[in-house]
Amino acid sequence: MKLLILGGTGPTGRHLADLAALRRLGHGPRTQPGSPRRSGGPDHRRRGDATSQRDVSAAVLGQDAIISALGQGRSLNHHALFDRASATVIGAAKATGAG
16 A cells, blocks of 8 residues: 655654554655655655645655644644645545545
8 A cells, every 4th residue: 555644754754654664555655744844765755735736636646545644843823734734635635536
């Protein structure tokens, strides 16, 4: 199973990616860091904005499932982030058939 983990560079996302890699699910997880300055690491890691339909749709191609590990970080308005990201992920999943 191929996974897209949104927020994959945060503490929860890193833990999920490590667990998925240990279980050898598919070719390993693809993570989408919430912050470009934290990108790097595995080849499957890519930068993106979890509230951007274009970024999430591109990241979800070829994936079987999407996991959101987005955190509030230093955001003062994290509820808006979660609302926008949820709508974006649902739209991308419907558009690409991922799920």
